Amino acid sequence: MKSDPSGAWHRREGLALLTDLYELTMMAGYWETGRADQPVSFNYFFRDLPPHAGFAVSAGLESFLDYCEHLRFSESDIAYLRRQGLFHEAFLDYLVQFRPRFTVQAAPEGSLVYPHEPVVQVDGTLFETQLIESALLNMINYQTLIATKAARVRLATDGEPVMEFGLRRAHGPDGAVSGSRAAYIGGCTSTSNVLAGKVHDVPVAGTHAHSWVMSYQSELEAFRDFARIYPEKCILLVDTYDTVRSGVPNAITVFREMHDAGNPVRPAIRLDSGDLAKLSKIAHKMMVAAGFEDPLIVASNDLDEDLIADLKRQGAKINAWGVGTHLITAYDAPALNGVYKLVAVLENETWLPKMKVSSNIEKATEPARKSVVRYFDADGRPVGDMLYLAEESPVLEGPVHGRNRLHPHRTAHFENAARGEHLLQVVFRDGVRTRPAESVHVIRSRAQDQMDALAEEFKRLRNPEIYRVHLSDGLGKLKDRMLGESA
Amino acid sequence: MKSDPSGAWHRREGLALLTDLYELTMMAGYWETGRADQPVSFNYFFRDLPPHAGFAVSAGLESFLDYCEHLRFSESDIAYLRRQGLFHEAFLDYLVQFRPRFTVQAAPEGSLVYPHEPVVQVDGTLFETQLIESALLNMINYQTLIATKAARVRLATDGEPVMEFGLRRAHGPDGAVSGSRAAYIGGCTSTSNVLAGKVHDVPVAGTHAHSWVMSYQSELEAFRDFARIYPEKCILLVDTYDTVRSGVPNAITVFREMHDAGNPVRPAIRLDSGDLAKLSKIAHKMMVAAGFEDPLIVASNDLDEDLIADLKRQGAKINAWGVGTHLITAYDAPALNGVYKLVAVLENETWLPKMKVSSNIEKATEPARKSVVRYFDADGRPVGDMLYLAEESPVLEGPVHGRNRLHPHRTAHFENAARGEHLLQVVFRDGVRTRPAESVHVIRSRAQDQMDALAEEFKRLRNPEIYRVHLSDGLGKLKDRMLGESA
Numbered sequence: 001m002k003s004d005p006s007g008a009w010h011r012r013e014g015l016a017l018l019t020d021l022y023e024l025t026m027m028a029g030y031w032e033t034g035r036a037d038q039p040v041s042f043n044y045f046f047r048d049l050p051p052h053a054g055f056a057v058s059a060g061l062e063s064f065l066d067y068c069e070h071l072r073f074s075e076s077d078i079a080y081l082r083r084q085g086l087f088h089e090a091f092l093d094y095l096v097q098f099r100p101r102f103t104v105q106a107a108p109e110g111s112l113v114y115p116h117e118p119v120v121q122v123d124g125t126l127f128e129t130q131l132i133e134s135a136l137l138n139m140i141n142y143q144t145l146i147a148t149k150a151a152r153v154r155l156a157t158d159g160e161p162v163m164e165f166g167l168r169r170a171h172g173p174d175g176a177v178s179g180s181r182a183a184y185i186g187g188c189t190s191t192s193n194v195l196a197g198k199v200h201d202v203p204v205a206g207t208h209a210h211s212w213v214m215s216y217q218s219e220l221e222a223f224r225d226f227a228r229i230y231p232e233k234c235i236l237l238v239d240t241y242d243t244v245r246s247g248v249p250n251a252i253t254v255f256r257e258m259h260d261a262g263n264p265v266r267p268a269i270r271l272d273s274g275d276l277a278k279l280s281k282i283a284h285k286m287m288v289a290a291g292f293e294d295p296l297i298v299a300s301n302d303l304d305e306d307l308i309a310d311l312k313r314q315g316a317k318i319n320a321w322g323v324g325t326h327l328i329t330a331y332d333a334p335a336l337n338g339v340y341k342l343v344a345v346l347e348n349e350t351w352l353p354k355m356k357v358s359s360n361i362e363k364a365t366e367p368a369r370k371s372v373v374r375y376f377d378a379d380g381r382p383v384g385d386m387l388y389l390a391e392e393s394p395v396l397e398g399p400v401h402g403r404n405r406l407h408p409h410r411t412a413h414f415e416n417a418a419r420g421e422h423l424l425q426v427v428f429r430d431g432v433r434t435r436p437a438e439s440v441h442v443i444r445s446r447a448q449d450q451m452d453a454l455a456e457e458f459k460r461l462r463n464p465e466i467y468r469v470h471l472s473d474g475l476g477k478l479k480d481r482m483l484g485e486s487a
Numbered sequence: 488m489k490s491d492p493s494g495a496w497h498r499r500e501g502l503a504l505l506t507d508l509y510e511l512t513m514m515a516g517y518w519e520t521g522r523a524d525q526p527v528s529f530n531y532f533f534r535d536l537p538p539h540a541g542f543a544v545s546a547g548l549e550s551f552l553d554y555c556e557h558l559r560f561s562e563s564d565i566a567y568l569r570r571q572g573l574f575h576e577a578f579l580d581y582l583v584q585f586r587p588r589f590t591v592q593a594a595p596e597g598s599l600v601y602p603h604e605p606v607v608q609v610d611g612t613l614f615e616t617q618l619i620e621s622a623l624l625n626m627i628n629y630q631t632l633i634a635t636k637a638a639r640v641r642l643a644t645d646g647e648p649v650m651e652f653g654l655r656r657a658h659g660p661d662g663a664v665s666g667s668r669a670a671y672i673g674g675c676t677s678t679s680n681v682l683a684g685k686v687h688d689v690p691v692a693g694t695h696a697h698s699w700v701m702s703y704q705s706e707l708e709a710f711r712d713f714a715r716i717y718p719e720k721c722i723l724l725v726d727t728y729d730t731v732r733s734g735v736p737n738a739i740t741v742f743r744e745m746h747d748a749g750n751p752v753r754p755a756i757r758l759d760s761g762d763l764a765k766l767s768k769i770a771h772k773m774m775v776a777a778g779f780e781d782p783l784i785v786a787s788n789d790l791d792e793d794l795i796a797d798l799k800r801q802g803a804k805i806n807a808w809g810v811g812t813h814l815i816t817a818y819d820a821p822a823l824n825g826v827y828k829l830v831a832v833l834e835n836e837t838w839l840p841k842m843k844v845s846s847n848i849e850k851a852t853e854p855a856r857k858s859v860v861r862y863f864d865a866d867g868r869p870v871g872d873m874l875y876l877a878e879e880s881p882v883l884e885g886p887v888h889g890r891n892r893l894h895p896h897r898t899a900h901f902e903n904a905a906r907g908e909h910l911l912q913v914v915f916r917d918g919v920r921t922r923p924a925e926s927v928h929v930i931r932s933r934a935q936d937q938m939d940a941l942a943e944e945f946k947r948l949r950n951p952e953i954y955r956v957h958l959s960d961g962l963g964k965l966k967d968r969m970l971g972e973s974a
Contacts, residue, residue: 017682018650018660021693024681029699029716061658064641080685124847126702134680138663165507168624169822171658171666172550173505176625178659193621194511196503198567206508210843211829212516215613229516233573257517334821335656335812342698356697 054464164329403476653815888965
């Protein structure tokens with residue numbers, strides 16, 4: 001067996017083998033029993049929002065589409081699989097020839113999405129739709145998790161800037177790079193991660209570390225040099241020694257010197273330890289007393305949305321926030337439980353709906369290929385989403401009637417709906433991307449616009465209102481019938 | 488600004504920019520103030536073990552060394568930095584010319600390591616030692632976190648096999664691949680992640696999903712086909728419909744047919760839902776009654792070390808374990824708080840110790856370049872570690888005396904020490920690797936051997952004994968003096 005312990009695998013490897021072994025063993029089974037080319041449809045959805053969240057921000061689609069576009073088994077992939085002793089040569093030949101032919105519909109990245117609705121719908125052969133399951137879940141679960149966490153942090157700051165500082169605690173290099181991207185989509189203003197800046201065009205920002213100050217005999221000299229080198233981007237870290245007696249006075253001295261030298265930058269400091277509420281108020285008062293009316297005061301140190309909300313409640317004089325570990329790992333709940341389930345099988349040119357029934361009715365999947373329509377009231381605020389059978393023609397104007405998702409024999413309404421918009425778009429058709437990649441700025445704006453349009457009750461940090469997802473009459477009747485047949 | 492939203496960055500990019508922006512701005516500052524080539528020494532250590540852990544399993548060194556070996560700024564890296572408008576052209580030229588010259592000492596991967604001791608020590612210029620900080624922390628914090636979590640899971644199973652199933656909830660593709668590697672080092676038996684198998688030679692294993700069974704009209708037919716295709720690796724998932732009334736009886740039928748056909752494999756089933764304690768006992772009894780004395784019963788479904796220990800306490804008849812989300816994300820505490828601190832500065836050919844003093848004495852760093860000696864009793868059990876000044880000659884035989892780390896004016900002893908071994912080894916000298924990469928199997932064996940040698944009280948899942956880390960007389964005196972001077 002060849003062992004390659006190098007950390008540099010990503011420079012040499014495609015991602016075709018980024019799959020659970022059982023996908024490959026099942027694929028070989030489908031192939032062997034003549035069912036590999038059976039057309040099927042899968043839905044990606046999640047059942048639960050992250051703790052206390054009223055919505056999720058979808059992210060990770062671009063990574064997934066890039067993976068789809070480059071999905072090929074290399075010679076070394078085949079050689080590795082051959083060594084497992086599990087697969088027939090003829091199946092390995094089939095893998096060599098394999099090219100994706102599937103079609104993907106998805107909510108555009110940066111869309112707000114909700115439990116139980118398809119965020120991604122994949123139509124393809126049984127073979128290829130199983131192959132991609134693990135990679136799809138890996139990429140979309142993680143990036144959606146982080147974008148959603150970032151959105152909550154930004155809600156806590158009431159729109160004040162959030163600098164993402166999580167590189168050193170992210171789960172590996174790509175956890176950091178794709179995590180920084182997702183954090184920006186969700187609402188962060190910048191990242192400290194330079195590679196994420198280069199690769200994804202996320203704005204980069206940073207200050208200096210305590211080590212800069214410690215490398216000088218004098219804090220004042222350290223500040224002076226930093227201000228001289230970066231006059232336009234000068235955020236001074238004031239807590240290396242004593243924030244009140246040394247850090248803030250030295251920073252004021254340097255900002256005054258810059259001012260006197262004809263360089264009237266906005267004075268900016270960072271607090272990274274201690275009682276951030278108290279210290280920020282004292283620092284603010286000192287800076288105002290020194291004639292700096294509007295200082296930028298950045299706080300960091302194991303912050304999350306709850307700590308930020310609490311600091312604001314205490315009247316902390318902080319107006320920019322550095323958030324690291326808790327954001328990039330979604331510390332309080334570091335996984336989104338998105339799943340990918342079979343919803344339909346094509347037989348005799350007809351899509352037959354499939355449903356996984358469970359003893360727990362809440363865990364039953366929504367059957368059939370779908371379209372999703374988001375309804376807005378006359379003011380443009382979203383009022384709820386409705387899942388339709390793909391073959392139905394959704395109502396796109398005026399009030400709309402459907403069924404309750406959990407109890408599909410009951411009716412449900414969006415009475416204040418004024419218009420509807422399709423959520424899912426075709427992004428990959430018959431194995432080919434159907435539109436160019438979007439810039440991260442476009443995606444971030446989409447998320448921000450959608451959050452702005454969302455009513456306040458869905459944006460509370462605790463006990464948000466539950467956004468309604470109903471079934472169309474057609475889908476509701478189908479689900480009701482299928483639940484009855486399975487009982 | 489060029490935007491590259493592709494998810495495929497890892498195929499094109501080096502990792503030189505995998506750093507926090509402030510490292511680069513400080514580097515430019517050191518360069519501009521003529522201090523970039525100042526020789527310094529940094530220590531990587533962590534202050535707290537993961538919750539309830541009595542030890543950590545070091546991992547991630549190989550990824551870090553590979554990063555070091557390939558550390559170059561590409562033309563496109565430089566072009567990106569130029570666009571930031573922060574850096575002088577002469578500094579960018581300096582980056583183009585940059586080649587690592589630093590030296591790394593480290594505990595070999597798979598070593599058990601403890602709070603406050605250097606796991607990695609880097610000697611180099613101020614410039615290069617700052618550059619690598621973020622990447623070192625990213626890789627070693629994450630992989631050590633996951634290896635440690637895996638070790639705890641394996642302790643909970645009392646050595647029974649653990650299959651790592653976390654790909655779909657890992658933080659991105661590399662979170663999955665390097666996480667699977669770390670999980671194997673910590674004690675998992677296999678991974679479901681085929682790419683981790685190919686890249687790192689981790690054994691791969693898997694069963695089938697509910698979708699396999701659902702793709703048939705009959706569960707029995709699904710099992711028959713799977714057994715026919717994979718007679719040697721046939722673990723049947725029995726909970727798609729009704730575990731007791733359908734899944735287990737159908738599995739027994741198939742295993743009996745295999746047996747009758749002259750293929751007496753060990754019958755193996757997997758339970759993925761419901762009351763695992765109760766269902767495993769019922770399934771075990773049914774299989775024994777059917778003449779299969781020693782069935783393999785795999786359980787999965789959101790397991791972690793605490794649930795496993797509780798299932799074993801209830802007498803569950805489970806003898807192999809599939810663990811996913813909770814392992815690959817270290818769900819209960821998804822970040823290791825490792826840090827990287829300046830410990831010495833070379834002036835006039837003498838290493839001057841440095842210490843970050845804090846109002847909280849527990850957060851003061853241990854000053855000076857160090858060596859670390861692990862002491863063992865006459866039975867080969869580790870009794871504690873001692874941090875020495877690099878220039879001291881450690882005692883390597885018999886009882887040893889030193890100082891208490893937190894209260895260095897007090898003495899401390901390892902009275903039952905029989906012999907000592909150096910923990911840190913030179914793995915990278917003057918910019919060049921000093922030994923080939925180790926295979927993941929060698930690393931895993933090291934971890935397993937060290938865990939086997941460790942006394943039981945350090946391996947409890949709750950309230951483990953605290954492993955002792957003392958200071959040598961020389962280091963203790965130095966720290967005591969430096970604390971006094973700073974007071």
